[in-house]
Amino acid sequence: MSNQPEKSIAVALLDALTSLKLAIVLLALLMVLVLACTLAQVDLGTHGAVERYMRSWLVWWRPDGASSSIPVLPGGTPVGGLLIVNLSAAQIRKLQLNWRKAGLWLIHIGLILLVAGEFVSAMLQVDARLTFEEGHSANYVERTRQYEVAVVDTSDPKFDDEFGIPESLLRDGATLTIPKTPLQVKVVAYMRNSELRNRADKDPKSNATAGVGPEITVQGLPPVTADDAQDTPSAYIDVLAGGSSKGVFLLSAGISAVQGFSHGGRTYRLDLRLRREYLPYSLTLKDFSHDVYPGTDIPKNFSSLVRLLHPERGEDRTVLIYMNQPLRYEGRTFYQASFGKNDTMSVLQVVQNPGWLMPYVSCTLVTLGLLIHFGLSLGRLQRRQVRTATAVGAT
Amino acid sequence: MNGRRILLGFAAVTATLIAASGFFDSGKGRQGVDVVAFGQLPAQEGGRIKPIDSLARNALLMIRSKQTVRADGRTLSATEWLLDTMFRPQLADTYPIFVVDDPDVLGLMGMPQTAERYYSFDRLRNHTSKVQAQASAARRVDAKQRTRFQSAVVQLFDRMYLYYRIKHTLQIEGGAGLADELARAHTQAGQERAQAIAELAYFRVLPSTGKGDWRNVGEGMMALHAGMPQPVLEHYAALQKAYVAGDATAFAAACTKVLDAGHRADAEAVGVAGHELQFNRAQPFYNGMVLYVVALLLLFASWAYKPETLRPLAYVLLIAGLIVHTGGLVSRTIVQGRPPVTNLYSSAVFVGWGAALLGAVLERMYRNGFGAVVAAASGFVSLIVAHHLAADGDTMEMMRAVLDSNFWLATHVITITIGYSGTFVAGAIAAGWAIRRHALRNPDPQASKSLASMTYGIQCFSLLFSFAGTVLGGIWADQSWGRFWGWDPKENGALLIVLWIAILMHARWGGYVRERGLMAMSIAGMAITAFSWFGVNMLGVGLHSYGFTDKAFSALAGFMGLCVLLLGLCLAPPRFRVVRTLAAGLSFQNGAATPHG
Structure with a gap:
């Protein structure tokens, strides 16, 4: 078929897509990206470097003194995506189904699963944190690097009614209606990162008209990339209750003062905070311990003794979470991550990743495949050597 | 054939001698004092119980980058140096142990740079405050941003401070000795001195039963004051007296008593420390390195001269190197209670071992001498790399959580x-x-x-x-x-x-x-x-950024x-052939040219 003088464009494209050359070029590109991503971590931090080289379509570069950037390399997304297409298509098109190729099948299926698993993680993995002090309980986790504006009805002393507006909806000028309340909020301005200071006389008048905002000057900043740095987002929010404004509030992750208003006999609190997700169960920190090796400050162990209470399921038990020993519960995994307040506060990293098992499966498949493939090759090589030896012996 | 057997036997004996060379040293110090017996005593430092021998070697490595000192016209082992530092500090102050080779640091102390690299504490003594002031200024700069001078001055100060702590581990320098400290332990002044030792002591010598924290001498003196008898302190006082007096018999007796007390308190940990002492003395990685390099030289020689004779000799030495290397890895694993790779140092030892083993297997399969060269060369190079990586101190440090x-x-x-x-x-x-x-x-x-x-x-x-x-x-x-x-x-x-x-x-x-x-x-x-x-x-x-050194960068x-x-x-194209083809081409041009295939 391929001997025909003019191949159809589709066949030519398929040939190119499944070619070994493309695989090699893509692997080489991936190496360049990985190397660049590694070296760039010195300046950009891991998160920044990964965003720039691995989780991008194109890698941009701005020559010194130039005003605009030019794309110099394809990013990790197209390279990884094409590699998976190349791998799958070549596997299906070229490799025969026979036992001699069993190892190659296992290797390549395992690799497809591995890369697919990474895509699943990149899309679906949710990272959060749970912070609690000894003797205290928590029934929510906080998303890392995601914020929300919360409107909390605190009228009932027994419970709070909370409504969170995720960052993605906080577009300048947007007006959002809070369900089951007569309230509407209008986003006057949202800044992903900012710096706050007490307003000086020469500063321009604040946009805020209510709460502590009028006394504060806000300067917008670009978002941070370093791994240990955190953004301080701020927002000017105009609250409309029953059609009339309650004033423009300045909300910020950098403001700890409680701000709020009353309307129709109910009291509301406003907050800009890390986005919360509530759990149908609660965790109580019974004890946090932090051991060091005698006479040193080398940490030997961190562990949180936690009471897990899930009323709906009638579960009430104690679990010990420590290094290399997370708690996996209802699709979330709780890891011992950090601590503070003189060893009385514990921070758990909470991860939801539906694809977490894929690397385990993939690793087993590929390793098995490599063993089978190289084992078979070695066997063939030895048979050939024996044959050569007998041939030499016969002459 | 018989001659060949004799040669192989000779090679085997040489290999054994090299492998066992660490044990030939009598271990006796001045006036016949049994230094090895002292080195065997258990102490707690860096979170684990180890023989004083290990601790002395690592301290001297950190200060002098070597495990021995040349002084008084003879070579002192690390343990003997430690004994002198603790018990005869005036003598130890004359030993040239501090490496100072940064010209700016020398300049700070008003000294010109000479071929001499090692300085005694006596020569640095008057400059301590200047060094300390510069070091604390430099310490405010992040370690990675420091200039060469800043790094060097911080390093020198750290070394001097370590030396100072060692001196104050068992007594206050300039006092009348541990027995005198103990006699005064019940007075107010004695308790203040105990407090000073408790804060400065570099290691802990008073065992605790079970797995708990050991006590250092200062803490022991405070416990004594509180009414808890401390027999090991008395033994150490006797040990010190015997060492200063040069009484070998009394010194050995005191060592035995300390060791027995250690065994009674925590037989397992003290037993492991004993293994570690044997491991230190055997120096398997150093001896393995020597065996590999001799094997490598023999293999090179065999290409030019009598391959049938030299190659088997090289094999014997290579196998001996591998055995010693393997033995070292196994002992380390037992002493540390960990798999063989725990840090950069042990990874070098292990990678070299794996490479040497692979090379040996290839040699067995192909028998062309190539595998053997690769085995000997990689074993040798990796052990050299490991040797240099060990200069930071204890290579069996505790593992972070x-x-x-x-x-x-x-x-x-x-x-x-x-x-x-x-x-x-x-x-x-x-x-x-x-x-x-x-x-x-x-x-x-x-x-x-x-x-x-x-x-x-x-x-x-x-x-x-x-x-x-x-x-x-x-x-x-x-x-x-x-x-x-x-x-x-x-x-x-x-x-x-x-x-x-x-x-x-x-x-x-x-x-x-x-x-x-x-x-x-x-x-x-x-x-x-x-x-x-x-x-x-x-x-x-990143999370793996352990073991950074400047020297490693140039290496x-x-x-x-x-x-x-x-x-x-x-x-590049094979050079000789290029030259020959050119020459051939020229001769063709001179004569009747024939097409060159």
Whole structure:
């Protein structure tokens, strides 16, 4: 078929897509990206470097003194995506189904699963944190690097009614209606990162008209990339209750003062905070311990003794979470991550990743495949050597 | 044949002598004092119980970068140096132990730079405050941003402070000795002195029953004051008196009493410390290095002279080196109670062992002398690298909480380091192939082919282990902090190795590279492995950024340079043939030209 003088464009494209050359070029590109991503971590931090080289379509570069950037390399997304297409298509098109190729099948299926698993993680993995002090309980986790504006009805002393507006909806000028309340909020301005200071006389008048905002000057900043740095987002929010404004509030992750208003006999609190997700169960920190090796400050162990209470399921038990020993519960995994307040506060990293098992499966498949493939090759090589030896012996 | 047997026997005896050389030293110090008996005593430092011998060696390594001192016209062992420092400080102050080679630091102390590198405490004594002031100023600068002078002055001060702490471990310097301190322990002034020792003491000598914290001498004196008898303190007081008086008998008796008390308190830990002392004395990695280098020299010689005689001799020494190396690894594993790779130092020892073993296996399969050269060379080089990495102090330091998992250390770390061994062996064979084609007039194409098949086989092996090790690392990360892959520099380094070998395999299957390409890619693979192994640690970012040293940087740069050179050799056309073809071409032009095939 391929001997025909003019191949159809589709066949030519398929040939190119499944070619070994493309695989090699893509692997080489991936190496360049990985190397660049590694070296760039010195300046950009891991998160920044990964965003720039691995989780991008194109890698941009701005020559010194130039005003605009030019794309110099394809990013990790197209390279990884094409590699998976190349791998799958070549596997299906070229490799025969026979036992001699069993190892190659296992290797390549395992690799497809591995890369697919990474895509699943990149899309679906949710990272959060749970912070609690000894003797205290928590029934929510906080998303890392995601914020929300919360409107909390605190009228009932027994419970709070909370409504969170995720960052993605906080577009300048947007007006959002809070369900089951007569309230509407209008986003006057949202800044992903900012710096706050007490307003000086020469500063321009604040946009805020209510709460502590009028006394504060806000300067917008670009978002941070370093791994240990955190953004301080701020927002000017105009609250409309029953059609009339309650004033423009300045909300910020950098403001700890409680701000709020009353309307129709109910009291509301406003907050800009890390986005919360509530759990149908609660965790109580019974004890946090932090051991060091005698006479040193080398940490030997961190562990949180936690009471897990899930009323709906009638579960009430104690679990010990420590290094290399997370708690996996209802699709979330709780890891011992950090601590503070003189060893009385514990921070758990909470991860939801539906694809977490894929690397385990993939690793087993590929390793098995490599063993089978190289084992078979070695066997063939030895048979050939024996044959050569007998041939030499016969002459 | 008989003569050959005698020669082999001679080689075996030589190998045994080299392997056992550590035990020939009598271990006796001045006036016949049994220094080794003191070195055997258990102490707690750096979070674990170890023999004083280990502690002395590591302290001297940190101060002097060597495990011995030349003084008084003889060589002092680390333990004897420690004894002098603690009990006869005036004498120890004259020993040239502080390495000062930074001209600016010397200038600070008003000294010109000379060929002399080592300075005694007596010579530095008057400059202590200047050094301290400069060091505390430099310490405010982040370690990575410091200038050469700042790093050097901080280092010198740290060394002087360590020396000061050692002096105040068992007594206050300038006092009348431990017995006198104990007699005064019940007075107010005595308690203040006890407090000072408790804060300064470098290690703890008073055992606790069970697994608890040991006490140092100062803490012991305070416990004594509180009414808890401290028999071991009395033994140490007697030991000190005997040492100062040069009474070998009393010294040995006091050592025995301290050791017995240790055994009664924690027999297991003290027993392990005893093994560690034997391990230190045997110096398996140093002796292994000597055996490997002798084997290597014999192999080189065998190419030029009497191969049938020299090669078996080299094999005997190589096997002896491997046995000693293996023994050392096993002892370390037992003493530490951990899998063999726990830090950069032990990874070098292990990678070298794996490479030497692989080389030996190749030699057994192909019997062309090539595997043996690779085995001896990689064993030797890796043990030298390990020797230099050991200069930071204790190589058996405790594992931080996140690394405290024997299961993952045994699976991920071991697998990935075996992968490193593989890429280095493949690279070494390729390097040999590259040199060979320039050195030999008529290289045998069959031999060349068999080298290529060796290299390819080893690369298959490396791919298997590198891949499995990398993914196991991801799984460990998933277990310990909830993400499989985080693009951490060390993870990326491991991925680079896997990708490179994958490219090599596909390029070979596709016919894009043949023998020479395979060899060139294997040499480059060595450079990539070195980057992934050491280079990423030097970036100082990420979760694996342990063990950074400046010296390591120039060593790594040197190795990269060597790889580039080898790559050039590998890719250049065989030189001799070029010259001969040119010569042949000229003669053709002179005579009647015939078309050259």
